[in-house]
Amino acid sequence: MLRGSAIIFVAFLKHFALKDKLRDFMWVGVGWNVVSIILVGATAMYSVSGGEDGDNGKDPAKGVMLILAGAFVQSLQYAFEEKVKRSEGSERSELHNAMSEANHKSCRDKMIFIALDNSLRSPPLAA
Numbered sequence: 001m002l003r004g005s006a007i008i009f010v011a012f013l014k015h016f017a018l019k020d021k022l023r024d025f026m027w028v029g030v031g032w033n034v035v036s037i038i039l040v041g042a043t044a045m046y047s048v049s050g051g052e053d054g055d056n057g058k059d060p061a062k063g064v065m066l067i068l069a070g071a072f073v074q075s076l077q078y079a080f081e082e083k084v085k086r087s088e089g090s091e092r093s094e095l096h097n098a099m100s101e102a103n104h105k106s107c108r109d110k111m112i113f114i115a116l117d118n119s120l121r122s123p124p125l126a127a
Helices: 002-017 024-049 060-086 090-121
Strands: none
Touching: 002 024, 002 060, 024 060
């Protein structure tokens, strides 16, 4: 759910960096996203402190910050793609296509790595 904070970052980037006017109902949606991100982040932070097993070396604040940082970087890419899409010209279209293809390959590679990592960690099935 915290990855949804990219919506918030994109809204601010579109408004302040790209000078794109967002309508009132869009800001209401961004506001609801802010509320939900705060609730999810607070739940993640307080659930560890109230657990039976102690903290087990977990630092939820660090995890929340890393997820938010990742969402911010992702929103930079979305804003850049939006700017490129608005621009006309074949050079920029080719750049956009190359970026989209690189992003697709990166996401695919991450999914393969996660699947392999999870399969190596899970215990073997009993016969």
